[in-house]
Amino acid sequence: MSRIDTARLRTALAAALLFSACQGMAEVAPAPKSSPSATRPKAASGTVADTALTWRRLNTEAFSRKQDDIYFVDRSTGWYGNGKGLVYKTVDGGETWSKQWERPGTFVRALGFVDSEVGILGNIGPDSFPGATDPLPLYRTTDGGASWTPVERIDGPAPVGICAIDVLHSEYINAGVLDRRTTLRAGGRVGGPAFLATSRDLGRSWTSVDMSAHTAMILDVKFVNEQVGFIAGASHSDVAQSHARILKTGDGGRSWRTVYESQRPYEVTWKMSFPSEQVGYVTVQNYDPDSAVVQRHVAKTVDGGETWSELPLVADHKVREFGIGFVDELHGWVGATPNGFETRDGGKTWTPGRFGATSNKFRIVRDAKGVSVFAIGPEVYKLDLPAVAR
Incomplete structure (x- = not known):
């Protein structure tokens, strides 16, 4: 085989891997046994206490592929969606779920809620995966997900598809009174093109910007x-x-x-987690079909995103990273296939996780009583942690 033919084969294999991983067709392996808690690093001051951590698989409908997003407005009320155009809701912290919405052809890629009533749904768009035919990028609910209507007003070039939704609540002074406002952002998509849409009226109207001068894809926004x-x-x-x-x-x-930009080809970023404004983590996906390329990395910043370092996750060509979530600056998880990973020391060391394979999104919800962590892949897992003074 000529050198040109070999290069073409590697490109085709990498593209197929990207498609397969995005669609969630990776084999789901059993969760490995966790390490004894005695071998884990002690929690630092201000972090979640080092207690026996048990992830529970929640009773959700069976799904053979990766599901992409889950969102909670408090520890009781949440939603998740998947590539079959299905949205489910819980009001008891994930113990039970009810199907709220079904729209064949819509690929539910991202979810974001302002409160228990107002939410936004992002669709991956057509020409992405088989069966994804819906050309409408955004939907909105004002009744807690019971009904969804297309977003009609998008000023600027409309996104072809959405991969991520960011919900930012902030306080400001309004005529001498402390008030609260919400900014919504939706970005996409995997494989391109790259657009970022912003709404400041709870998702009624959006302004979209072509981001292709800066990035070929948008996989996450934070x-x-x-x-x-x-x-x-x-x-x-x-x-x-x-x-x-x-x-x-x-x-x-x-x-x-x-x-930040990696120096290796066949790579994209995937998901981000910022446990504080200074410390953040990003998963780096590698699709190089060369089996000799084995090292997997997580990118980390400790200076508010000005500089990033690469942390070694594992040396295994079979591993592909997906979601990432940190409950504080040291303690977090990476979703991956064939299994995920956990760190207690800010990414210096990693151990196998027990929250299923191909977890694409972690959502962390906290109140005065404690912290709940939700991980979604083919299944949904939940971890409850005690409250810790911050």
Whole structure:
């Protein structure tokens, strides 16, 4: 086989892997046994106490592929959706779920809720996966998910599809009174093109911006305050030529700059977690079909996203990373196939996780009584932690 034919084969294999992983067709392996708690690093001051951690698989409807997003407005009320156009709701912390919505052709890629009534749903869009035919990128509910209507007003170039929704609540002074406002952002998509839409009226209307000058894809969006935000992206729409890329804005999204880019081809970023404004983590996906490429990485910042370092996760060609969630600056989880990982020391060391394979999103909800962590993949898992003074 010629060198050109070999390169073409590697490109085709990588593209197939990206499609398969995004669709969630990876084999689901049994969760490995966890390490004894005595071998775990002690929790630092201000972190979740080092107690026996038990993830519970919740009673959800069987689904053979990766499901992409789950969202809770408090420890009782939440929703999740999947690629079959299905949305489910719980009002008892995930113990029971009811199907609220079904729309064949819609691929529910992202969810975000302002409160228990108002929410936004992001659709991956057509020409992405088999069966995904719905061209409408955004839907909105005002009755807690009982009904969803298409978002009709999108000023600027409408997104082709959505991969991430960010909900930012912030306080401000309104005519001498402390008030609260919400900014919604929706970005996408995997494989491109890249658009970022913003709403400041609870999702009634949106302004969309073409982000292709900065990134070929948008896989995740996270704002830590009104001015500072991040985009998980990629340098090229062709995965064989792509490097993982992270963008940062310091002016509320008016301008963006690259603050991290991997040096390896066949890479994209995937999901982000910021346990504080200074410390953040991003999963880096590698699709290189060369079995000799084994090292997997997580990118980390400790200076508010100005600089990023690569943390070794595992040396295993079979591993592909997905979601990431940190309950504090040290303690977090990475969803992956064939199994996920947990760290107690800020990513210095990792042990196998017990929350199922291919977990694409972690949602962390806390109140005065404690903390609940939800992980969604083919199944939904829940971890309850005690409250800790912060």
